[in-house]
Amino acid sequence: MLSNWTSGEYASTVHRVVTPSSRTAGDRYSVPFFFNPDANALVKPLNGNGEAKRALEILQSRYDGTFNK
16 A cells, blocks of 8 residues: 555565574564555545545455466
């Protein structure tokens, strides 16, 4: 969403999981946190450049780009 609000000025952080080295061997736990707006929320670029889109459109395009390769 931040990328859409800022017309691409700020991009999403790349998320990776790295296997711990043998020096730090032990169990690894990951707890995801997801926060999404109302699917019908209108997301308008703050600077007025670009078109407003519904949050669901933006999220769906991100999911499609990730999982439908």
